[in-house]
Amino acid sequence: MRIKKNEADPRVIRTRRLLQDAFASLIQEKDFESITVRDIAERATVNRATFYAHFVDKFELLEAKLTESFMTIINHRISGHEVLNEETIQSIFLGVCDFHMSLSTMCQRSYKSLGPVFEIQIKEKIQATLLSFIDKDKMLSSPNAQFLINTASIMLSWGMYGAAYAWNNEGRLMSAETFVKQTMPLVMNGAKELLG
Numbered sequence: 001m002r003i004k005k006n007e008a009d010p011r012v013i014r015t016r017r018l019l020q021d022a023f024a025s026l027i028q029e030k031d032f033e034s035i036t037v038r039d040i041a042e043r044a045t046v047n048r049a050t051f052y053a054h055f056v057d058k059f060e061l062l063e064a065k066l067t068e069s070f071m072t073i074i075n076h077r078i079s080g081h082e083v084l085n086e087e088t089i090q091s092i093f094l095g096v097c098d099f100h101m102s103l104s105t106m107c108q109r110s111y112k113s114l115g116p117v118f119e120i121q122i123k124e125k126i127q128a129t130l131l132s133f134i135d136k137d138k139m140l141s142s143p144n145a146q147f148l149i150n151t152a153s154i155m156l157s158w159g160m161y162g163a164a165y166a167w168n169n170e171g172r173l174m175s176a177e178t179f180v181k182q183t184m185p186l187v188m189n190g191a192k193e194l195l196g
Helices: 010-029 037-044 048-054 058-078 086-106 111-117 119-132 136-140 143-169 176-195
Strands: none
Touching: 010 037, 010 048, 010 058, 010 086, 037 048, 037 058, 058 086, 058 119, 086 119, 086 143, 086 176, 119 143, 136 143, 143 176
């Protein structure tokens, strides 16, 4: 059974960082499927009980690592943006491309199998990021407005994720900047309801 820990405790933060760093180094050496909790604990120089006090299993550790990595990239890209406009959407899209490049570099051996594993969580983070720029009064103006904004944000987040995944998976035939610039007209067609 996992012990509920104080997430702000420096020891908890340090131990979680040790485990995530150990995992990050192992994923560069081995396929995700062949990494065990014992491998992670040994690399982090902690025991398995300590691992289980912080994570249920290696999947939860992977999810935490990917989510943290994704949000760091996105927050860097949208820093300074205050409203949802074409430039903000372009920055988010570039962040999604950055994330896929980072993931495929970090997990060279497992990228194709790992990409889809946490696809839903990453799409939800993209959607939440888009919605964070939407005026709450606009969301609450009517049930229909809320439905359309929510649906548009889902379509946009899924489209950006899928396009960036395909771009990376197909060998990045052009830079992320060129790819995003060329595909922005398509993205903006899907964003009309959000920009309203």
